[in-house]
Amino acid sequence: MNNKKKLVMIGNGMAGVRAIEEILNANPDMFEITIFGAEKYPNYNRIMLSPVLAGDTTIEDIILNEEQWYADNDITLHLGKRIKEIQRGYKKVIAEDGTEAEYDKLIIATGSNPFIIPIPGHDKKGVMAFRDIDDCDAMVEAAKTYKKAAVIGGGLLGLEAAKGLLHLGMETTVIHDQATLMNMQLDTVAGAMLRSELEAQGMAFKTSTLTTEVLGDERVTGLKFKDGTTLDCDLLIMAVGIRPNMALAKDSGLFCNRGIVVNDYMQTVTDPAVYTVGECAEHRGIAYGLVAPLFEQAKILAYMITGQGLKTYEGSVVSTKLKISGVDVFSAGDFMGTPGADIIELMDKVGGVYKKIILEDDKIKGLVMFGDTADGPTFFQWMQDRKDISEQRSTMLFAASGLGDAGHSGIDLAASMADQTVVCGCNGVSKKDVVDSIVKGGLTTRKEITACTKAAGSCGGCAGLVDQILASTLGTAFVESEHDPMCGCTELNHEQVKKQIKNKKLTMVREVMSVLDWKSEGCHVCRPAINYYIGMLWPQDSEDDRTSRIANEKMHANIQKDGTFSVIPRIYGGETTPDELIHIGKIAKKYAIPTVKITGGQRIDLLGVKKEDLTAIWKDLDMPCGYAYGKALRTVKTCVGSNWCRFGTQDSTSLGIHLEKQLDRIWFPAKVKLAVSGCPRNCAEATIKDFGIVGVEGGWEISTGGNGGVHVVVTELLCIVKTAEEVEQVAKAYLQHYRETGRHNERCAPWQKRVGLERIKALVVDDLDNRKALIERLDLYLAQQEKDPWVARIEDAKKDGLKIFSEYTPIDIPVRVES
Amino acid sequence: MTKATENWIEICSLDEIPPSQARTVNIGNASIAVFRLSDDRIKALENRCPHKNGPLAEGIISGDDVLCPLHNWRIHLEDGQVAAPDQGCVKTYSTKIEHGIVFLDLE
Ligand code: SRM
Ligand SMILES: Cc1cc2nc3c(=O)[nH]c(=O)nc-3n(C[C@H](O)[C@H](O)[C@H](O)COP(=O)(O)OP(=O)(O)OC[C@H]3O[C@@H](n4cnc5c(N)ncnc54)[C@H](O)[C@@H]3O)c2cc1C
Ligand code: SF4
Ligand code: FES
Secondary structure, three states, rough: OOOOOEHHHHOOOOOHHHHHHHHHHHHHOOEEEEEEOOOOOOOOOOOHHHHHHOOOOOHHHHEEEOOHHHHHHOOOEEEEEEEEEEEOOHHHHHHHOOOOOEEEEEEEEEOOOOOOOOOOOOOOOOEEEEOOOHHHHHHHHHHHOOOEEEEEEEHHHEEEEEEEEHHOEEEEEEEEEOOOOOOOOOOOHHHHHHHHHHHOOOOOOOOOOOOOEOOOOOOOOOOEEEOOEEEEEEEEOOOOOOEEHHHHHOOOOEEOOOEEOOOOOOEEOOOOOEEOOOOOOOEEOOOOOOOHHHHHHHHHHHHHHHHOOOOOOOOOOOEEOOOOOEEEEEEEOOOOOOOOEEEEEEEEEEEOOOEEEEEEEOEEEEEEEEOOOOOHHHHHHHHOOOOOOOOOOOOOOOOOOOOOOOOOOHHOOOHHHOOOOOOOOOOEEEHHHHHHHHHHHHOOOOOHHHHHHOOOOOOOOOOOHHHHHHHHHHHHHHHHOOOOOOOOOOOOOOHHHHHHHHHHOOOOOHHHHHHHHOOOOOOOOOOHHHHHHHHHOOOOOOOOOHHHHHHHHHHOEEEEEOOOOEEEEEOHHHOOOOOHHHHHHHHHHHOOOOOOEOOOOOOEEEEEEEEHHHHHHHOOOHOOOOOOOOOOEEEEEOHHHHHHOOOOOHHHHHHHHHHHHOOOOOOOOOOOEEEEEOOOOOOOOOHHEEEEEEEOOOOOOEEEEOOOOOOOOOOOEEEEEEEEHHHHHHHHHHHHHHHHHHHHOOOOHHHHEEEEEEEHHHHHHHHHHHHHHHHHHHHHHHHHOOOOHHHHHHHHHHHOOOOOOOOOOOOOOOOOOOO | OOOOOEEEEEEHHHOOOOOEEEEEEEOOOOEEEEEEEOOOOEEEOOOOOOOOOOOOHHHHHHHHHEOOOOOOOOOOOOEEEEEEOOOOOOOEEEEEEEEEEEEEEOO
């Protein structure tokens, strides 16, 4: 106990406390730690003061280390005590109230002071900076009485302050001495786009304007500018920059220049017992004002002070992101480019997207992005890696935008990102760090990831990206993870809803929503899910709720981009006959079908059918509905197999046709595709299907959980069986198990990943009683589904006594010419 | 406030619109989606999503909103406003029900 060294830290802010955390990580027992903080709050996320002001979060939510954390780590914390003197000779510090502390090692982390331009009147009431919680409170208070605010400084901080004041209901004008907003980070084009976006949000601007005087008696009433004009205001925020807070250090004889000068170990060059970290430090001539480099410094400091070895701080390249909701800006490096520089640019004025990349020898030197900044971190990483981008240059500015809703949608960006790409710039967390924490720590929420890696814990700009990585790592398991509610309409997650439907025997969608206290009338996410669970759990006692089906499933046809529909009848196993083809051809002619296409699923698609023709065409076709639109069995793809093929070992076609007939008319959590190949040459591509079957000499190889869509997933071997009957048994059991435990909109591939192949194998292959029980439940369900949905719709339409009624038919009202 | 009767156009009886669903009504060049809400109120919108012209009548109704069938934009049935983060507005039409008959006002 007593042999612990005494470590004292002045300043209880972001960089300092991070250094302490790193020290505790490296060696929790080395020091007896004392911290002095001039503010009365424990360490909070200063960056998030802007969102607090803008009403997007609260002070409680931005506290990073509760007082309990200090206690848990045996840290003596002196809040609200400002150090007024460092006596390096006696190795002690003295606070304004007389409190003293001795040290073996001292860390100075006093941050910086906002710069107040010393123009006449700058000390009037109502003139303030934006730096801490007290400033934030003061602005909120002022906005209750005063209505006109001015912000001097059109940089990051000034704009965020102005946005906050607008939110507080104040009329807000930003005064900037340059012509371009955020001119330290943006070129004129991006600056102008930013300006018009912010103007649209209600912010007013005076650019290229120097303020010469603050007007008013005791309190500010206005500003006077160099050109002689004036502006009325009763609150003035100065956001023109910061100055490292180094007076204390200077007075104690530590060498200071722009900041307190440190070496590559974050030790002051004057006194090896004294370290400095954060905005107050000057390293190789630079004092940083963003947290990313400061956190890097904190790490290096911890290495050094705990004797972990000599890692050095080499300085940082920084990138900038503006935290105003609805305005996406990203900038890094040399964003202007010298005249004649190699620049690639994308400009979409209407869409409000601008991207510019400055290159030198095919390497990124700088970038500016506005409107769509999703790829910013990737490009920034390429810039730091000095990656040769000659191959990407023609396509890199077209972002990988969202693909369809495939049961694991929106994860393309994260998935395609390289492992070492830094996701969280503030905390230097790479994609690999995040993935590792998910995989090794079994994490399922962003909160847990932040707690574990700090990603998304500072400016929050990467929160979306972290979510995407989570999603792509866990598959759909994330989208509906244990902790996440189904959607915004409820607090309950899929499993809880399913359980309640079962335990309470709820058999109607509306009943579920009212019994389980839904917050609204349900949406396109929860209602189709509830409808599915009800039908799966209570096949005999429930009726399908068509109002809870999305357009395709409600209409039993695929809606097209022009509002017409497509009709795909079943062609079992992809095997047809001349008569069938002639029949389809005749109907296509009769209805003047604009496009007839062979689908990728071995059948025929009639595209461009008018809604009012649907029932008629189904009737004329007189073929089973192909369910090409639904969360149902799609196709069972087959190859010719042993009937014709010289390599065929098994009759894949017959088995495929049989399976398709057996598994028809079943609703699943998501669409289900099967394939049967007659030999391992696998012409039916069975190994990228939800359930794939490959004939081998003397048996069938069954592999499952594949997917050929957005992310290709190859199946995993489930088992090898001898007979076609056994294939059918295993298929039914596997799919019923999927129906019972899959979450709505979760395809087999992510489901199998989530629940685990071994477990599925145990329940479906090894446990024969359970296999039997699963098949019985599926058969029970199938018994209720005997009617083809197209036939059912035709009958409904007929049944309806009303002359013109069919929801498939529009009501035509002739135009009456008014006299 | 009801308008002068001559602006009202008779559409169909309430029963001809399935509960919690919609029907398309074509009047001249206008295609109008007429929605029957769960409490039998009737709302009418131009049948064209401001995003990419999705036919709103095929959308799923959620409370007083409809979700476009093509890409799930959420549109408020009362005032035709598109919910954030998307932006836009759809033309709305006044409706009334008298003796079980649905009327639309094209103005
Ligand atoms: C018609 C067809 C394309 C064709 O002309 O060949 C097709 C058309 C559509 N596919 Fe597909 N897919 C078709 C075969 C496939 C295949 C190939 C296959 O089944 O062998 C795949 C990859 C295999 C797979 O699913 O794993 C495929 C993967 C997708 C995906 C991505 C699924 C995924 O899990 O990643 C989607 C998006 C989704 O489901 O949300 C999709 C979605 C769609 C939708 C339904 C898009 C939509 O929501 O409107 C398309 C409907 C077009 C229309 O309006 O009719 N389609 N789609 C094929 C119909 C086969 C059939 O006979 O039923
Ligand atoms: C509104 C706002 C938005 C920001 N947005 C971003 C952003 O989006 N991204 C980004 O990277 N950075 C942002 N920053 C900057 C970031 O907050 C700072 O770089 C970071 O907080 C600096 O950490 P620090 O520990 O050096 O200083 P601070 O966090 O300021 O901590 C220093 C602490 O020391 C205390 N102190 C000073 N002197 C004494 C003394 N003598 N005795 C005791 N205590 C003392 C101070 O009161 C203060 O609490 C923002 C800053 C603000 C104000
Ligand atoms: S049919 Fe073609 S365009 Fe449509 S989803 Fe499939 S791949 Fe995409
Ligand atoms: S057309 Fe309506 S959301 Fe795209």
